[in-house]
Amino acid sequence: MIHTEDDIKQQLFQFKTELDNELDSILSFWCDYTVDTDNGGFYGSVDNDNTPDASAPKGIVLYSRILWAFSAAYNLKPVPGYLLMAKRAYENILSFFVDKKYGGVYWSADAAGNMLDGKKQIYGLSFCIYGLSEYYKVTNDEQAMETAIALYHLIEDKSFDKDRNGYIEAFARDWSEINDLRLSEKDNNERKTMNTHLHIVEAYANLFSVWPDDGLRERIENLLWLFLRYFFNSNNRHYNLFFNDDWKQKSSLQSYGHDIEAAWLLQQCAEQIGNEEHMEAFKCLAVTVTEAASEGLDKDGGLWYEFEPDGNRLIAEKHSWPQAEAMIGFYNAYQVTGNENYLRQSLHSWEFVKRFIKDNQNGEWFWGVNGDYSVMQKDKAGFWKCPYHNSRACLELISRIEKLIK
Numbered sequence: 001m002i003h004t005e006d007d008i009k010q011q012l013f014q015f016k017t018e019l020d021n022e023l024d025s026i027l028s029f030w031c032d033y034t035v036d037t038d039n040g041g042f043y044g045s046v047d048n049d050n051t052p053d054a055s056a057p058k059g060i061v062l063y064s065r066i067l068w069a070f071s072a073a074y075n076l077k078p079v080p081g082y083l084l085m086a087k088r089a090y091e092n093i094l095s096f097f098v099d100k101k102y103g104g105v106y107w108s109a110d111a112a113g114n115m116l117d118g119k120k121q122i123y124g125l126s127f128c129i130y131g132l133s134e135y136y137k138v139t140n141d142e143q144a145m146e147t148a149i150a151l152y153h154l155i156e157d158k159s160f161d162k163d164r165n166g167y168i169e170a171f172a173r174d175w176s177e178i179n180d181l182r183l184s185e186k187d188n189n190e191r192k193t194m195n196t197h198l199h200i201v202e203a204y205a206n207l208f209s210v211w212p213d214d215g216l217r218e219r220i221e222n223l224l225w226l227f228l229r230y231f232f233n234s235n236n237r238h239y240n241l242f243f244n245d246d247w248k249q250k251s252s253l254q255s256y257g258h259d260i261e262a263a264w265l266l267q268q269c270a271e272q273i274g275n276e277e278h279m280e281a282f283k284c285l286a287v288t289v290t291e292a293a294s295e296g297l298d299k300d301g302g303l304w305y306e307f308e309p310d311g312n313r314l315i316a317e318k319h320s321w322p323q324a325e326a327m328i329g330f331y332n333a334y335q336v337t338g339n340e341n342y343l344r345q346s347l348h349s350w351e352f353v354k355r356f357i358k359d360n361q362n363g364e365w366f367w368g369v370n371g372d373y374s375v376m377q378k379d380k381a382g383f384w385k386c387p388y389h390n391s392r393a394c395l396e397l398i399s400r401i402e403k404l405i406k
Contacts, residue, residue: 008343009405015347016401022358023394026387027073029363030066031081034381039112041092042066046381050362056382057116059108060097060124063089065386067131072395074138083138090135090144093128098147102174104154108383118173122159123183123196125151129203136210148207155200156219164245166192166226167200184384190242190250194231197223198262205269217273224278227266232285236309237292254307256296257322260329263289267332283336290333290342293326301348302356305368316371320357321389323349328396335400346397365390 033050034042041063044056067089074082096113097105099120105128107117132148135141158175159167168191169181182189183196201223208216230247231239238259242251263286270278296304303322306315326349334342356373357365359380367378367385379385 008340011343011347012401012405015350016398016405018350019394019397019401023073023077023391023398026364026391026394027070027082027085030069030381030387031085033363034066035085035088036111041088041096041113042381044111044382045379048359048362048366048375048377048380050380055111057108057110058096058113059383060093060105060121061127062381062383062386063093063097064124064127064131065388067093068127068134069387069391071131071134071138073391075134076395076398086135086138089131090141093131094143094147097128099173104151104158104175106173119178120158120171120173120175121183122155122167122169123199125155126196126199126203130199130206133203133207133210145211149211152204152207152216161192161245164247165222166230166243166247167197168245169193169196188242188251191245192243192247194239194241194262195258197226197231198258198265201227201269202265205272209272220269220273221275221278224266224270224275224282227262228281228285231262232289237288239289252309254296254309256293256303256306257319257325259289259293259296260303260322261325263287263293263329264325264332267336286329287333287336290329293329294345296322297345300356301345301352302369303349317368317376318352318356319368319376320353320365320385323353323357324389324393327353327393331397331400335404 033046033052036043036054038054041058043052043054044058045053067086070082070086070089074086092113093105096109099106099118104120104125106115107119107121107124110116129148129151132144136144136148155167158171161168170178172178180189181191201220204216204220204223208220230243233240238254239262240249241253241255241258244250267282267286270282296307298304302318303326304314305317305319305322327346330342330346330349334340334346353365356369359366364380366380367376369375
């Protein structure tokens with residue numbers, strides 16, 4: 001238990017030390033086990049035994065998140081190997097994924113780097129902006145900046161709904177309409193989603209930090225307004241996930257991970273553009289949504305995956321990424337309120353990760369665990385499992401704790 005100021009400082013110092021070591025451990029795994037020396041770039045899949053699948057497809061989300069993670073880590077710790085990994089991801093995005101005919105980036109490539117799925121998923125373009133802008137911070141590479149800005153203009157030109165606001169989920173390779181807009185098979189096939197809007201605003205805010213354009217600022221402000229107007233559900237305090245073109249809600253599903261991620265991330269986006277009104281609104285909302293996400297906490301400190309109110313059905317899995325977001329989200333609520341209960345929960349989330357999610361034998365984090373704590377047999381590295389949520393949790397918390405201690 002935390003009681004005195006000295007207790008808090010001691011806990012925070014220990015927390016930071018462990019996270020510092022964990023960041024190195026995560027990134028070392030990616031350096032050691034994911035580099036594809038035969039085909040270039042990175043393997044599309046690595047299993048729980050650290051065995052790569054050399055034939056697995058490679059996704060733009062994987063490459064963009066590797067680019068972001070190693071660029072952000074190098075910004076904190078200038079380890080030469082981190083910059084080499086970031087450069088490898090960057091060069092392979094340009095080689096494998098940039099569509100020189102229609103613009104934008106492909107959704108996936110085959111193991112050899114040839115276009116596999118050429119559709120333009122706006123989520124993928126957004127993560128590419130996120131990674132490129134972070135890479136620019138540590139390299140001043142003008143091509144990275146130009147590519148990020150070009151992707152931003154493409155999203156605004158092709159995806160923005162000028163009549164009803166918001167962003168359409170996906171398009172065919174040539175930017176024509178497509179029937180299947182889903183990110184993955186588990187998602188609803190709807191035109192506008194909270195998840196994609198969250199990562200557009202995240203990407204735009206990161207781009208703004210290196211390119212403070214007035215038009216970009218206005219787009220970020222509009223996105224934040226959409227979260228207040230449509231995505232936040234004032235009745236249950238969760239974020240609504242799926243909508244049609246006319247902003248009719250199409251699902252009651254509650255995603256505890258997306259709630260806790262948005263709780264801190266939207267506040268940060270408002271702070272990055274210095275909008276006082278939005279900063280105050282999302283600071284308050286951060287606490288409100290953190291409380292709502294707490295409904296998904298188990299007594300072991302882990303955060304359940306999803307809940308479907310219509311059928312009173314809990315998805316009894318604890319995936320790794322919501323635990324990482326919980327670590328930041330609860331700590332952010334502690335920063336906003338000074339309430340030590342939020343700090344305790346951030347620490348409790350980390351204890352859960354160490355106990356059940358972190359692979360202490362082979363490195364990195366498992367995809368997650370089932371309700372009985374058996375390990376989920378899914379990628380440890382792959383199309384969706386990337387060094388993003390967990391490395392970001394380490395980076396955010398290290399930075400926040402350092403500032404608080406100072």
